[in-house]
Amino acid sequence: MKITMLGTGAALPDPERGQTAILLSLESGRHYLFDCGEGATRQMVRANVNPAEVGLVFLTHLHHDHISDFPNFVISGWLLNRQGRPRVLGPRGTRRFVRHLFEDGAFDADFQARSSLQARRNNIDAVRPDVIEIAPGIVHEDDELRIIAAHVEHLPHHICECFGVRIEAEGKVVAFSGDTQPCAAMEELARGADLLIHECTFPETILAHRASQGMGHYGHTSPSELGELAARAGARSLVATHFGSFDTSSAVLKKAAAMHLPAELVGPHLLDEVAADIRRHYRGPLRLARDLMRIDL
Numbered sequence: 001m002k003i004t005m006l007g008t009g010a011a012l013p014d015p016e017r018g019q020t021a022i023l024l025s026l027e028s029g030r031h032y033l034f035d036c037g038e039g040a041t042r043q044m045v046r047a048n049v050n051p052a053e054v055g056l057v058f059l060t061h062l063h064h065d066h067i068s069d070f071p072n073f074v075i076s077g078w079l080l081n082r083q084g085r086p087r088v089l090g091p092r093g094t095r096r097f098v099r100h101l102f103e104d105g106a107f108d109a110d111f112q113a114r115s116s117l118q119a120r121r122n123n124i125d126a127v128r129p130d131v132i133e134i135a136p137g138i139v140h141e142d143d144e145l146r147i148i149a150a151h152v153e154h155l156p157h158h159i160c161e162c163f164g165v166r167i168e169a170e171g172k173v174v175a176f177s178g179d180t181q182p183c184a185a186m187e188e189l190a191r192g193a194d195l196l197i198h199e200c201t202f203p204e205t206i207l208a209h210r211a212s213q214g215m216g217h218y219g220h221t222s223p224s225e226l227g228e229l230a231a232r233a234g235a236r237s238l239v240a241t242h243f244g245s246f247d248t249s250s251a252v253l254k255k256a257a258a259m260h261l262p263a264e265l266v267g268p269h270l271l272d273e274v275a276a277d278i279r280r281h282y283r284g285p286l287r288l289a290r291d292l293m294r295i296d297l
C-alpha cells in the first residue's frame with residue numbers, strides 16, 4: 001500500500017503545510033481518505049489521484065482543520081463524474097455537518113445551477129454522501145481493508161467525539177491518531193503497528209512557554225509523550241504530523257506568533273528539537289511529515 005501525507009499542518013493557513021489529510025491507496029487501486037482539511041482535494045490531484053476515485057472518507061473529528069475541504073472534495077468528485085454516493089464515516093454530528101452543505105445547504109445555489117445540466121443529473125448521487133456516524137469498534141470492513149476506531153482524548157465528548165483508527169490491509173497495520181493527548185486507547189490502536197502516524201502539534205519549548213503563561217487546556221501530544229507512546233505500543237515505524245505552524249517561514253504567521261511567543265520559538269530549526277525529543281524514547285524509524293510525503297508499506 002501507499003500512504004500519501006496530503007496535509008501535515010494544523011489549524012492555521014500555512015503556505016508550507018495543508019491541513020490534515022492522509023490518503024491510503026491499495027495495490028488494487030482503491031483509495032481511502034482520512035480527514036479532509038484545507039487543500040486535501042488539490043493535493044490529491046498533485047499526488048496523481050482522481051478525487052472521484054476515493055471511495056471512503058473517514059473524519060476523525062469535526063474541528064475545521066480536519067473537514068474544511070470536504071465540500072470541495074464532494075463537489076469536485078461530482079464534476080469529475082464520480083458514480084454513486086461517496087461514503088463518509090465520522091463522529092456524532094457528521095450527518096448534520098453534511099446535511100447543511102449541499103441541497104438546501106450552504107452550497108444550494110451551486111447544487112441548483114449544476115444539477116440543471118443533464119450531465120450532472122446523471123451522477124447526482126455523487127453529491128449526496130452516504131453518512132455513517134460511528135461507534136467505537138470495527139467501523140468498516142470490505143474484502144481488502146478493515147478500520148477499527150476508538151475514542152481518543154482531544155475535545156470534551158459532549159462537544160465532539162474524536163476518534164483514532166487502526167487500519168488493517170494487505171497484511172499490514174497502520175494506526176492514525178487524529179488529534180489527541182496521549183491516551184491508552186490510542187496506544188492500543190497502535191499496538192505492534194507497521195506504521196503509526198501520530199499528531200505532534202507543538203515542540204516542548206513552546207509547551208513550556210504556554211504553561212508558563214497559563215494558556216488553558218491542551219488536547220494534544222508533545223514530542224516526548226509521542227516517543228514514549230510509540231515505544232510502549234511497539235510501533236515498528238513512526239510518522240509525526242499535525243505541526244502547528246511552529247516551523248513556518250511565513251512572515252504573516254511569524255508576526256501573528258510574535259503576539260504570544262518569543263521569536264526564537266518559531267522557525268524550521270524547531271523540527272530538530274521535535275525529532276530529538278521523540279528520539280529520547282523511541283528508537284525505530286522516524287519521519288517528520290511534510291506535505292506530499294509518500295510512504296510505501
Ligand SMILES: [Zn+2]
Nearest residue numbers: 010063065179
Ligand atoms: Zn487538528
Ligand SMILES: [Zn+2]
Nearest residue numbers: 061063154179
Ligand atoms: Zn482538533
